[in-house]
Amino acid sequence: MIVTSLVALTGCSGARSGPETVTRKEPITRPVSVSGGDRTLTVMVESGGCDMTPRLEASESTTTVALTVRIATRTGPDIACPASALFGPARVVLHTALGSRTVTDATSGRALPVRGR
Numbered sequence: 364m365i366v367t368s369l370v371a372l373t374g375c376s377g378a379r380s381g382p383e384t385v386t387r388k389e390p391i392t393r394p395v396s397v398s399g400g401d402r403t404l405t406v407m408v409e410s411g412g413c414d415m416t417p418r419l420e421a422s423e424s425t426t427t428v429a430l431t432v433r434i435a436t437r438t439g440p441d442i443a444c445p446a447s448a449l450f451g452p453a454r455v456v457l458h459t460a461l462g463s464r465t466v467t468d469a470t471s472g473r474a475l476p477v478r479g480r
Contacts, residue, residue, distance in 0.1 A: 382439035389417070389432040391468040397479040401460035404430065408453045413437050413444035419453035422469060428461060429469035 389408065396405045408417040415435040422429040432453060466475045 382437050382442050384415075384435050385438055386433050386435045388470045389434055390470045391430055391432055391475055394476040394478050395430065395466050397461055397477055399456065401462065401480075402457045403454055404428070404457065404461070404466070405452045405454045406430065406432065407450060408432055408434070410434050410449045411436070411444065412447045412449075413442060414449070417451075417453040419455040421455045421457055423458055423464075425464075427465045427467055428457065429467045430455070430475070431469040 391406050393407045397403070398405065404419070404421065406419060408419075410417050413436050415437070418433045418435075420431045420433060422431070461477075461480070466477050467473065468475055
C-alpha cells in the first residue's frame, strides 16, 4: 500500500507544469555603437522583469553583419514578474573587424545606423 501511494504522488508531481524559459527575438530600434578595434558592436536593449540578460548575436559575411537580439524569459504558473523595465547594453565581438560592412537587423532586415566608425 505504501508503494502505491508513493507512485501516485510521483505521478501527480510530474503532471504539474513548472517554470519554462521562452526565447524571443526583438527588433533593434537604436543605433549600433562600434568599439574595441572595430570588432565590438553594442546596442541598447529594453527588457522586462522576468527577462534574463539580452544576448546580441552576429552573423557575418564579407559584405554585411546581421545582428539578432534574443531575450529569454521565465514563464509559468508560479512565476511572479516585477513590473519593471530594464534598459542596457547588449554586446557581441565580431570575428573580423567591421570595416566597411553594412550592419543590418536580422529580424526586420533593415540597415542600422552605426556610430563610432
